[in-house]
Amino acid sequence: MIFKVFDKKELKKLFDVLSSDNSIVGPVEIGADRNDQPIYAFSLVSDFNNIKLNYSTTKLPAKKFFLPFKEDLATFTIKEHGWQKNVDYNIDRPYIFFGLHACDINALNKLDKVLMGSTYPMPYYAAKRKNMFIVGIDCAPQPYCFCRSMGSDTVLHGFDMFLTDIGEEYFAEILSDTAYNFLKKINTRDPVEADHFLYMKSVSEKNKKFTAHVDTTDLTKILDMEFQSEVWKHWGQQCLACGTCSNVCPTCYCYGVEETVDINLKSARKTKSLYSCNLIDFAEVAGGHNFRPEQHIRLKYRYYHKHRGFVEAYEESLCVGCGRCGESCLAGIRVPEVIASVRRQED
Amino acid sequence: MAGDKAAKTYLGVPLFRPKVAFFELSSCEGCQLQIVNNEATLIDFFSLVEVVNFREAMTERSDNYDIAFVEGSITRSDERERLKKIRANAKILVALGSCACFGGVNQLKNRFDQAWVKNEVYGNFPVETEAARPLEDVVKVDLNIFGCPVKKEEVEKIVINLALGKAIVHPKYPVCMECKANENICLFDLGEPCLGPVTRGGCDSWCPNSKFGCWGCRGPAEDANIEQMKFIMKEYGFSEEVMLDRLECFGGFKTYAEEFRKSLPTVVTPSRKLFGTPPLKIRGGRGSYDSGEKDK
Numbered sequence: 001m002i003f004k005v006f007d008k009k010e011l012k013k014l015f016d017v018l019s020s021d022n023s024i025v026g027p028v029e030i031g032a033d034r035n036d037q038p039i040y041a042f043s044l045v046s047d048f049n050n051i052k053l054n055y056s057t058t059k060l061p062a063k064k065f066f067l068p069f070k071e072d073l074a075t076f077t078i079k080e081h082g083w084q085k086n087v088d089y090n091i092d093r094p095y096i097f098f099g100l101h102a103c104d105i106n107a108l109n110k111l112d113k114v115l116m117g118s119t120y121p122m123p124y125y126a127a128k129r130k131n132m133f134i135v136g137i138d139c140a141p142q143p144y145c146f147c148r149s150m151g152s153d154t155v156l157h158g159f160d161m162f163l164t165d166i167g168e169e170y171f172a173e174i175l176s177d178t179a180y181n182f183l184k185k186i187n188t189r190d191p192v193e194a195d196h197f198l199y200m201k202s203v204s205e206k207n208k209k210f211t212a213h214v215d216t217t218d219l220t221k222i223l224d225m226e227f228q229s230e231v232w233k234h235w236g237q238q239c240l241a242c243g244t245c246s247n248v249c250p251t252c253y254c255y256g257v258e259e260t261v262d263i264n265l266k267s268a269r270k271t272k273s274l275y276s277c278n279l280i281d282f283a284e285v286a287g288g289h290n291f292r293p294e295q296h297i298r299l300k301y302r303y304y305h306k307h308r309g310f311v312e313a314y315e316e317s318l319c320v321g322c323g324r325c326g327e328s329c330l331a332g333i334r335v336p337e338v339i340a341s342v343r344r345q346e347d
Numbered sequence: 348m349a350g351d352k353a354a355k356t357y358l359g360v361p362l363f364r365p366k367v368a369f370f371e372l373s374s375c376e377g378c379q380l381q382i383v384n385n386e387a388t389l390i391d392f393f394s395l396v397e398v399v400n401f402r403e404a405m406t407e408r409s410d411n412y413d414i415a416f417v418e419g420s421i422t423r424s425d426e427r428e429r430l431k432k433i434r435a436n437a438k439i440l441v442a443l444g445s446c447a448c449f450g451g452v453n454q455l456k457n458r459f460d461q462a463w464v465k466n467e468v469y470g471n472f473p474v475e476t477e478a479a480r481p482l483e484d485v486v487k488v489d490l491n492i493f494g495c496p497v498k499k500e501e502v503e504k505i506v507i508n509l510a511l512g513k514a515i516v517h518p519k520y521p522v523c524m525e526c527k528a529n530e531n532i533c534l535f536d537l538g539e540p541c542l543g544p545v546t547r548g549g550c551d552s553w554c555p556n557s558k559f560g561c562w563g564c565r566g567p568a569e570d571a572n573i574e575q576m577k578f579i580m581k582e583y584g585f586s587e588e589v590m591l592d593r594l595e596c597f598g599g600f601k602t603y604a605e606e607f608r609k610s611l612p613t614v615v616t617p618s619r620k621l622f623g624t625p626p627l628k629i630r631g632g633r634g635s636y637d638s639g640e641k642d643k
Contacts, residue, residue, distance in 0.1 A: 034538030041530070060530060069528035081359040187462045240544045240572045243520055247527035261511060263391040263503050265357050274528070279520040295570060330535055330544055330579045331572075 002174040004188040005195050011163075013171060013186045014135075015048040019094050022133070025065055026098040027055040045098070053099050056142050057322060061104055061250035065095055066128040067111070069247070069274050073124065073257065076268040083268070089127035097132060101139045103320040105159050106152040107250030108134075113252060113314055124272075133178060136162035139200070141209040144323030146336050148207065148212040148313065152320035166198035214339050216307075217315075222343055223308040227300075231341040236296020238331040242274030243335070245302070245325035251318050252276070277302045303338060355394060355510070362510050368400035368412040369443075370433055372426045373453055373479065374419030377496040379403045385499045392503055395510045414439045416434040416492075420453045420479040427485050434486040442482045443502075445495040445564045449598030452495065453479035458595065473560070482588035483596065490515060495564035495597055498550050515582040521568040523563050526552035534560045542587045542593050545571035545600075552635060566599025573603045 006014075019023060026045045029038045031050050040055040042062040068090070077084040108129070115125040136159045147153040155162065160179035164171040171191065174180050191199075207245045245314040256275045261268040276281060278298050283291035310318035319335060326334030338347070355362045369379050383389065383404050399409035415437035421427055434440055445451040456464045457478045465476055482488050494500060508515050518524075522543035526533075528604050534541040541560035543552065547568045553562055566571070569585075580590045589605070594604040 031532060031537075032623055033532075033536040039532055039536065042480050059532065059536075060527070078358060080356070083358065146517050149468070238572075238575050240521065240523070241568075241570050242523035244527055244533075244545045247524070260504065261357070261507055263395070263507055264364075265355055265391075265395075265507075276520075276524065279524065280568075281519045295572070328533065330533070333573050 003191045004172045004174060004183055005169050005191045006172065006183075006186060006188040007169055009290075010186040010188070014182065014215050015051070015098065015180060018098065018133075019046060019048075019133075019250045022096045022210050023093055024096045024098050025062060026051040026053075027058055028052060029055075033328060034167075039178045042097075051099060051164065053137055054140075055099070056140075057101070057324060057327070059323065059324070059328065061107065061249055061322070062097060062100065063250055065097075066108070066125060066132070069273065071124060071272050072269050073272050074112070074270045076270075078261075078266050080267060082104065089124050091131055092296075094131040094133065095128075097134045097136045100134055100159070100221040101160075102136060102155040103145075103152045103322040104146045104250050105134060105136050105155040106147075106320045107322070108313075109155070109158040110251050110310075110316070110320070111253060111319055112158070121237060133176075134161075135179075138162075138164040138206065141206060141211070142323065143211050144327050144334070145321065146212040146214050146323060147321035148210045149212075149216060149336075150317050150319055150321035153206075153210075154323075164199055164202055166195060166202055169195075171199045171202075185290045198294055211236045212334050212336050214321065215343060215345065216317065216339075219339070220311050223304060224314050226342050229342055231338075232296045232300040234296075235333055236294065236339055236343070237301045238333055239278060241278050241280055241295050241298065242329055242330075244280050244330075245326075246276035247274065248323060248324040248328045250320060250324070251306075253283075277305065299333070303335075357511060362518075363512070365396050365413040365439075365509065366399045366409075366411060366466065367396045367414045367416065368409070368432075368433075368437070369398070369403070370400070370418065370429075371402070371457060372417065372419030372430065372447070372482075372591045373422040374444070374446045374451070376403060376418065378446075378494075378541055379416075381496045381499045382502060383634065385503075388503060391633045392506065395506055410436050412437060414441060416441045416443045417482055420450045420481060421485055422477055422479045423475050424477070425475075430485055432480060439489045440482070440486060441490045441492060442488045443492050444497045445489075445493060445566075445597045445599065446479075447482045448491045448493055448559050449601065450479045450481045451565055451597055454481075454598040455595065456471050470614065479598075491517075493517070493547060493565035493599075501549055501553075519569040520548050521571065522546045522548045522552050522555065522565075525550070526555045529556055531555050531558075534558065535579070535583050538556045538583075540580060540583070540589050542576070542590075544579070545573055545576045547599075560593075561599045563591045563600055564597045566597070567603070571603075573600075573607075577607070 024045055025042050027040050028043045028045055028050050030041045031039045033039055040052060040058045041060060042058050071090055075086045077086065112129065116129065117120040129138065136155060157175065160176040162173040174183065252275060254275050255272050257270060257272050261269045268291050281296060292301065306318045355364065371379060380403065398405065399412050407637055414434045417433060417440065422432060442448045446453055461478060492505060505515050524544055525548050531552060540556060542563040543555055543561040544565055546561050547565040548562045550565060569620045577590060583640060589606055594600040594607060
């Protein structure tokens with residue numbers, strides 16, 4: 001692994017180098033909430049001054065750039081006695097993600113396993129994933145962040161460059177030759193021992209700031225044991241079944257597909273839409289039977305997919321602990337509290 | 348409009364081109380206006396169906412139709428008779444918009460003493476008016492198209508499916524699902540009340556897209572968690588009246604709203620300012636009214 005250190009003022013230069021030929025996606029401020037706290041979102045950004053690298057967490061993940069909420073998988077040209085299928089992976093250019101936190105990069109790595117590592121990879125995702133360049137950045141743990149419990153507070157791969165704030169300078173971790181070549185265009189230096197010390201200090205200070213935790217010890221087994229637990233009914237009763245948790249989740253990838261004919265009857269399309277396992281008709285099948293008509297059962301299965309099924313399949317959780325679902329849930333259903341209640345931990 | 352012959356084929360198969368008619372009972376005719384509003388697709392839309400009756404768009408009238416789209420609620424006895432005739436003529440009767448589906452904004456008057464309502468609006472002028480009711484109270488309705496107004500894109504999709512013989516399925520999930528996909532900031536985060544979490548989706552979060560909280564015009568989502576919604580409204584600092592106001596607005600949440608109103612210790616009617624003090628039916632009240640001014 002190659003490390004470099006550069007002055008913070010050089011970051012704008014790096015941004016300008018990257019943005020001269022590319023589209024950059026980064027965290028920007030899109031407003032303030034009722035408590036006057038800034039609201040952040042990932043958005044296309046062309047001016048370095050608009051990017052907010054000290055952002056807390058965006059409301060929505062960067063998912064829309066690689067797993068859009070709605071995407072045409074195919075369009076069809078309808079002819080008199082037949083049709084022509086047109087497939088487009090909907091990627092017209094590479095994207096540079098400037099300022100992703102470790103949790104969101106880990107989320108991408110998890111999606112890679114499902115959508116690119118399986119027997120039938122999803123080309124729509126792969127096309128976008130293979131055409132991105134990621135500059136990660138360290139962050140300050142928020143009261144709702146439990147990434148450390150999920151092992152997602154640091155990230156080992158899946159990015160090109162990761163920056164850690166060590167005071168006057170950034171400590172850069174370089175994972176790709178593309179990143180190395182870009183860094184040649186700004187003033188950098190090799191780190192010395194003092195920089196290592198500053199880096200380690202920054203990391204240990206960050207670790208002290210986590211306040212939310214999830215005990216994942218034996219969690220798959222405990223979830224197995226507590227499948228019939230009453231706590232699910234408690235949470236199910238509060239759940240609005242609105243799908244918000246899935247929509248704000250950086251790793252939720254479930255979707256539905258609908259085929260529609262355009263009103264001129266000359267074209268048609270097959271559209272994929274992200275869906276949520278909490279919606280009432282998620283498990284409704286042809287003929288109208290619904291395998292999961294009860295809300296608490298749907299909510300439970302969402303947790304079982306994230307914290308049990310995925311762990312058994314990939315030896316890691318499908319949750320990165322970003323806390324977005326709990327923050328967006330109007331009913332206040334939060335992962336640390338749900339898991340603690342299953343474990344009968346009260347605090 | 349063109350003749351009877353099936354003008355369109357799909358993959359070589361001639362399509363059923365239904366004769367359709369549009370009618371309005373008590374309403375603003377805004378839903379019908381939505382139909383003629385989208386000029387870009389109007390010609391395609393009208394070539395899928397043969398319109399034989401559409402007061403807002405054409406002069407000709409015919410009672411020979413397959414599908415009747417009926418907008419509005421029933422507020423007079425002659426409307427009841429007219430609707431029964433439409434029902435008898437039509438193979439399929441579609442309730443178009445919230446008034447037809449639930450009574451709509453018109454049913455707000457049902458909360459008051461009807462003699463008082465009539466006097467407030469018409470004075471001594473002799474007018475026949477009764478409690479506003481949805482179509483299904485009088486005739487069998489085959490399909491509801493929700494919304495105040497209806498969403499043109501949704502009506503188009505339904506008509507395409509009718510022409511192609513495909514099933515018509517309404518979204519069962521709440522507005523939040525589409526609102527999140529549209530990347531809106533949650534209105535609760537902005538300090539605005541919203542019925543999105545309990546209202547049926549399909550409108551593409553039309554109002555929240557403009558930072559306007561949902562008033563529930565499409566009625567409840569399936570499995571709507573009203574109890575939790577009440578709790579959330581309270582937690583975000585909105586009075587019970589604010590929520591009740593929205594639940595009552597279009598009539599889709601009628602059963603919930605009635606229950607809710609009964610559960611309140613005093614009856615507060617936000618419309619008081621507009622109408623003066625109405626002789627309300629007070630349930631469980633102590634006879635004292637809160638002005639309700641703080642909610643608006």
